[in-house]
Amino acid sequence: MEEALKALGEFCFPSVCLVCEQDTDGAPICDRCLSSIQPIERNFCQLCGQPLQRKRRSYLCAECVRKPLSLTRIRAWARFTHPLDKLVYVFKYSRFSRLAGYFSRHLTPIIRSDGLLSTAGAIVPIPLHPVKSWWRGYNQSAILGRAISADTGIPMTNILKRRRMTRTQTRLIPRQRRANVSGAFALRSRIDPSTIKGRRLILLDDVVTSGSTLDAAAEVLLDAGAEAVYGLTIGGAWIER
Ligand SMILES: [Zn+2]
Ligand SMILES: [Zn+2]
Numbered sequence: 014m015e016e017a018l019k020a021l022g023e024f025c026f027p028s029v030c031l032v033c034e035q036d037t038d039g040a041p042i043c044d045r046c047l048s049s050i051q052p053i054e055r056n057f058c059q060l061c062g063q064p065l066q067r068k069r070r071s072y073l074c075a076e077c078v079r080k081p082l083s084l085t086r087i088r089a090w091a092r093f094t095h096p097l098d099k100l101v102y103v104f105k106y107s108r109f110s111r112l113a114g115y116f117s118r119h120l121t122p123i124i125r126s127d128g129l130l131s132t133a134g135a136i137v138p139i140p141l142h143p144v145k146s147w148w149r150g151y152n153q154s155a156i157l158g159r160a161i162s163a164d165t166g167i168p169m170t171n172i173l174k175r176r177r178m179t180r181t182q183t184r185l186i187p188r189q190r191r192a193n194v195s196g197a198f199a200l201r202s203r204i205d206p207s208t209i210k211g212r213r214l215i216l217l218d219d220v221v222t223s224g225s226t227l228d229a230a231a232e233v234l235l236d237a238g239a240e241a242v243y244g245l246t247i248g249g250a251w252i253e254r
Contacts, residue, residue, distance in 0.1 A: 031103050031112075032096040041115050042100060051092040052119075053249060061224050062087040062244075063251040080254060082224050084216070084231045085241045086129050090119045093220050093248030101219050101247055105153050113153075116247050117160035123245065124165055124215070130243050132213055135170045136162055139218040139230055140198070142175040157247075158217050167215070170208055173230055174201045187223065187253050194229040200237060210238035221246040223254035 028036055030043035037043045056065050058074040060082060065074055091097050104112040124130045138154035155171060162169040176199050185193055200209075214234055216227050221244060231242035 031109070032099050041109075041112055042096065046096045049095065050097050051094065053089055053091060057088075060084075060086060061251065062089050062221065062249055064092070076253065082228050082231070082254075083235055083242070084224070084227055084244050086127070087221055087224060087227060087244035087246070087249075088123050088127060088130060089221055089246045089249030090116070090123060091248060093250035097248050104157075104247075105219060110151070110156050113157045113160035116157055117164045120157075120161055120245060120247070121164040124161070124167070129213075129241070130215055130245065133167055133215040133243060134212045135168050135208070136165075136215045136217055136245075137170055137172055137230075137234065139216060139226065140171070140173050140175050153219060154217050157219070161217070161245075172201055172204045172208060173198050173233065190223050190225045190254060194225045196229070197226075198230045198233045200233060204237075206237065209234060211240050213241045213243070214239050215243045215245050218244070218246050220248045220250060222250050222252050224251075225254050228254075 028039055030037050030046055031041050032046045033043060035043045035045070040047075053062065053064055056067070057063060058065055058077055059072040060077040061074060063074055065071075071078065093101070100112065103109050104116070124133070136158045138152065138158040140154075141152045155169070158169040161167070176197055216230055216234075218227060221227060224244070227244040227246075231239075231244070234242050
């Protein structure tokens with residue numbers, strides 16, 4: 014029996030940690046690597062989700078006070094540092110779709126416990142540009158969205174498309190970042206307006222950095238009549254926007 018269970022576990026995940034390759038009991042990462050992941054559970058900016066300095070009394074970070082986003086709230090599971098960055102990389106580039114269920118188990122409690130995200134009527138994955146998804150054959154946000162939808166019962170709806178290629182945001186200065194993603198998204202053709210109008214939507218991406226990408230996508234949904242747009246990501250590595 015034990016052997017059969019072990020074989021089943023190996024079918025679900027190779028029994029090695031995807032980060033350090035130590036043996037595990039079938040989990041995608043070992044307990045030691047998991048303990049290095051830093052979840053963002055309290056004392057974070059109520060708008061962009063980034064951890065706040067202890068002494069800050071406000072509920073918002075200085076940047077959100079200065080330059081609010083069009084999203085109502087962004088939540089990220091954990092800081093995008095080692096080993097989470099490696100795990101997300103594996104998810105993005107190795108077509109390791111079984112990691113979607115693992116990430117969903119960490120993101121679903123965030124949706125359920127958040128006063129805003131829990132009211133959402135649909136999950137909208139951030140689309141990849143067709144050229145990129147052709148090359149990868151895989152949109153990790155949509156695969157993650159499907160897993161979260163199964164766990165939360167919130168339907169996923171694929172209503173956005175990329176209009177053009179954008180450059181990787183991290184190497185750009187703030188002004189370039191906004192210009193880089195401005196107009197990058199549009200509604201897919203033949204979208205029923207009632208799927209958006211008056212509804213609260215969760216935009217799903219793998220990592221939030223400046224928030225400009227989520228913001229550009231949120232603007233399309235808000236223009237189409239969405240009541241509110243929230244953001245949800247696996248990791249957060251906040252940089253100036
Ligand atoms: Zn490990
Ligand atoms: Zn903020």
